[in-house]
Amino acid sequence: xxxxxxxxxxxxxxxxxxxxxxxxxxxxxxxxxxxxxxxxxxxxxxxxxxxxxxxxxxxxxxxxxxxxxxxxxxxxxxxxxxxxxxxxxxxxxxxxxxxxxxxxxxxxxxxxxxxxxxxxxxxxxxxxxxxxxxxxxxxxxxxxxxxxxxxxxxxxxxxxxxxxxxxxxxxxxxxxxxxxxxxxxxxxxxxxxxxxxxxxxxxxxxxxxxxxxxxxxxxxxxxxxxxxxxxxxxxxxxxxxxxxxxxxxxxxxxxxxxxxxxxxxxxxxxxxxxxxxxxxxxxxxxxxxxxx
Amino acid sequence: xxxxxxxxxxxxxxxxxxxxxxxxxxxxxxxxxxxxxxxxxxxxxxxxxxxxxxxxxxxxxxxxxxxxxxxxxxxxxxxxxxxxxxxxxxxxxxxxxxxxxxxxxxxxxxxxxxxxxxxxxxxxxxxxxxxxxxxxxxxxxxxxxxxxxxxxxxxxxxxxxxxxxxxxxxxxxxxxxxxxxxxxxxxxxxxxxxxxxxxxxxxxxxxxxxxxxxxxxxxxxxxxxxxxxxxxxxxxxxxxxxxxxxxxxxxxxxxxxxxxxxxxxxxxxxxxxxxxxxxxxxxxxxxxxxxxxxxxx
Numbered sequence: 001x002x003x004x005x006x007x008x009x010x011x012x013x014x015x016x017x018x019x020x021x022x023x024x025x026x027x028x029x030x031x032x033x034x035x036x037x038x039x040x041x042x043x044x045x046x047x048x049x050x051x052x053x054x055x056x057x058x059x060x061x062x063x064x065x066x067x068x069x070x071x072x073x074x075x076x077x078x079x080x081x082x083x084x085x086x087x088x089x090x091x092x093x094x095x096x097x098x099x100x101x102x103x104x105x106x107x108x109x110x111x112x113x114x115x116x117x118x119x120x121x122x123x124x125x126x127x128x129x130x131x132x133x134x135x136x137x138x139x140x141x142x143x144x145x146x147x148x149x150x151x152x153x154x155x156x157x158x159x160x161x162x163x164x165x166x167x168x169x170x171x172x173x174x175x176x177x178x179x180x181x182x183x184x185x186x187x188x189x190x191x192x193x194x195x196x197x198x199x200x201x202x203x204x205x206x207x208x209x210x211x212x213x214x215x216x217x218x219x220x221x222x223x224x225x226x227x228x229x230x231x232x233x234x235x236x237x238x239x240x241x242x243x244x245x246x247x248x249x250x251x252x253x254x255x256x257x258x259x260x261x262x263x264x265x266x267x268x269x270x271x272x273x274x275x276x277x278x279x280x281x282x283x284x285x286x287x288x289x290x291x292x
Numbered sequence: 293x294x295x296x297x298x299x300x301x302x303x304x305x306x307x308x309x310x311x312x313x314x315x316x317x318x319x320x321x322x323x324x325x326x327x328x329x330x331x332x333x334x335x336x337x338x339x340x341x342x343x344x345x346x347x348x349x350x351x352x353x354x355x356x357x358x359x360x361x362x363x364x365x366x367x368x369x370x371x372x373x374x375x376x377x378x379x380x381x382x383x384x385x386x387x388x389x390x391x392x393x394x395x396x397x398x399x400x401x402x403x404x405x406x407x408x409x410x411x412x413x414x415x416x417x418x419x420x421x422x423x424x425x426x427x428x429x430x431x432x433x434x435x436x437x438x439x440x441x442x443x444x445x446x447x448x449x450x451x452x453x454x455x456x457x458x459x460x461x462x463x464x465x466x467x468x469x470x471x472x473x474x475x476x477x478x479x480x481x482x483x484x485x486x487x488x489x490x491x492x493x494x495x496x497x498x499x500x501x502x503x504x505x506x507x508x509x510x511x512x513x514x515x516x517x518x519x520x521x522x523x524x525x526x527x528x529x530x531x532x533x534x535x536x537x538x539x540x541x542x543x544x545x546x547x548x549x550x551x552x553x554x555x556x557x558x559x560x561x562x563x564x565x566x567x568x569x570x571x572x573x574x575x576x577x578x579x580x581x582x583x584x585x586x587x588x589x
Contacts, residue, residue: 009486020394021396028406032405034464035408054423126318131577133566135545138553143344163320194306260419271411274408
């Protein structure tokens with residue numbers, strides 16, 4: 001896919017072009033600004049921020065703020081740093097992403113290759129669940145998690161994220177499998193292959209790209225979630241909630257450099273995913289606007 | 293006799309298997325989404341305070357909700373925030389997409405820079421902008437140190453202006469994504485149409501105004517739906533950036549619901565505010581999803 005041939009046929013004059021480049025440059029600076037501010041200031045001693053210029057490079061380069069954010073900063077009442085919360089997030093994200101992606105793949109397979117009466121309704125109901133404001137489920141969810149003994153635990157958060165994630169994963173796989181020739185499935189069926197065998201041998205081997213999209217989308221969403229983490233995290237709070245506690249804590253001196261280092265730590269996993277697989281990330285976003 | 297019987301059983305099982313695989317997800321959706329919605333609606337008609345109670349009070353909570361000044365602030369804020377957010381994101385997204393579409397050198401380098409904020413948590417975005425907009429250490433101080441002594445920028449501390457800080461941070465986070473949506477739309481437009489219009493003597497401005505932008509209608513619709521849905525759900529960004537303050541000046545329905553339900557022990561009112569939020573989103577999403585699904589059939 002060559003980008004050149006896709007470009008518009010519109011041609012522009014030199015002054016217009018210069019202006020266009022200028023605007024693009026300004027926006028580049030705008031988008032990079034917060035990242036620059038966080039990066040630079042996380043490497044300064046606190047005095048250089050409170051007494052100096054936020055935009056300036058550090059005079060003394062130090063990783064102290066990073067060390068503090070990771071292992072000693074006061075989060076809530078415990079001086080544990082963000083490390084345990086980072087682990088909570090990992091323990092929550094990995095199973096939640098895995099389960100919701102597998103379930104989404106199977107659902108997409110059924111909804112496209114084993115269609116039945118009312119399947120569009122079933123899918124529609126699942127799809128709408130992606131878009132509800134989660135405030136509407138907070139109260140009953142808190143009660144149910146309490147009843148199940150999962151309140152304030154990592155398994156509880158996994159359950160919540162799987163439940164409200166399968167709508168999206170089903171959407172991805174459904175749209176993807178819809179383009180896969182159903183004749184191949186029917187032929188395999190005539191040859192005596194069963195439901196799971198067809199999925200395993202025929203659909204799964206071609207599912208790589210959409211699985212990546214689904215994993216990235218779920219990973220980003222679940223890692224970045226705050227509402228569920230804050231509501232049901234209890235003693236197993238994820239990274240986002242811990243970061244917010246760190247930044248909002250009203251006691252003591254505001255250690256801006258530690259806050260910035262913590263913010264980067266919280267952003268790092270999703271940023272890495274974006275850098276490594278940005279193309280798939282964009283595809284997931286686009287499919288999230290329903291049109292595949 | 294037994295062989296055909298087992299074969300029959302196997303085919304029957306094969307017939308049922310797909311539905312059995314889908315059933316748990318569907319059941320979970322019915323219970324955790326629609327059941328929970330029904331339960332919250334039910335609670336909104338009860339006098340629940342700290343814990344759910346089942347004494348029906350009719351529309352009392354809704355009456356009290358709409359009499360609360362706090363709720364009026366939240367509604368006013370979401371109206372200002374959502375409209376500015378949607379309009380500015382769409383305008384910036386469209387402009388950047390059109391500019392990037394002009395055979396720009398380094399497009400492959402710029403696009404990911406415009407889009408990376410979308411990968412971040414709103415809490416991270418909020419933290420970065422909170423301190424950058426803080427007059428004590430951020431932008432105002434930087435400008436003064438650079439020699440612009442009279443420069444003042446105290447929006448984030450100002451009851452009337454703090455809401456615009458949330459708009460800035462939110463636009464920063466999502467405008468690149470809107471750009472990507474418009475760019476995909478632009479790349480889908482047939483160049484022959486543009487060439488034909490050029491031969492007819494259309495200027496670039498006319499070309500975009502009359503032909504290209506009208507052809508982007510589906511992208512506009514998707515952008516509108518996604519942005520409005522993000523706006524109504526916005527909770528984390530407010531919490532991280534302003535905490536709803538100064539005072540209550542940046543309170544939104546999402547933060548209102550949380551504080552009334554979980555910290556002020558007014559569960560009935562919290563539930564009724566959640567119902568209002570759901571109805572607003574449903575009014576936008578249901579027709580959109582319905583149209584999309586019908587089209588696909």
